[in-house]
Amino acid sequence: MSAARRFRLLQWAQANGAWIIEDDYDSEYRYESMPIASLQGLDDHARVVYIGTFSKVLFPALRLGYIVLPVDLIEPFRAVRRVLDIGPPTFHQEVLAEFIAEGHFARHIRRMRGIYRERKDMLVDSIRSELGSEVETPGAEAGLHLTITLPARCREIEIAERAAQQQLWLWPLSRYYTGRGAQPGLVLGFGSAGLKEIRPAVRKLRNLIS
DSSP states (O other), X not given: OOHHHHHHHHHHHHHHTOOEEEEOTTTTOBOSSOOOOXXXXXXXXXXXXXXXXXXXXXXXXXXXXXXXOOGGGHHHHHHHHHHHHSOSOHHHHHHHHXXXXXXXXXXXXXXXXXXXXXXXXXXXXXXXXXXXXTOBOXXXXXXXXXXXXXXXXXXXXXXXXXXXXXTOOEEEGGGGOOSSOOOOEEEEEOTTOOHHHHHHHHXXXXXXXX
């Protein structure tokens, strides 16, 4: 979402007394430019609830997330949290807080951003060389997933099902659309793929599409 659209959304929330829940997923991994400011960072009227998790940037078993709240929502959210499950162990929170305060978390993010960018670049290059100009890769600037659009003749769900039979895991783009008129496409994850695995996997995908 562009900065202009973010400002318009914030103006709408203020005018209508609405809350915006912002899940800034994978914002740490932006490769092509500086990230656009979050809605929460642009918000002057306390209309944004900002949430995130350490599952992707550290490891899922940690099971720690965070939420940045407007001041007047802190106590209601705290009360609900106590009722739900008291909260995660403070030991894990204290260790993570120290990890962040000592600069280890920032160094980890910088290192992983370089690793993921290398994998992303390899995936984009492999797609362009193996699949040609009929396939596009919009929005490859950030995250741990890549979207590719396919020619209209392609049956993306069938491709995904046949890919799974070859241990190639991908998702039909139409699953993420609302309404009709979805463009055929696929969502590819590269976060856990080794560099040597990427090009052979794209060749498998080329054979499935053709």
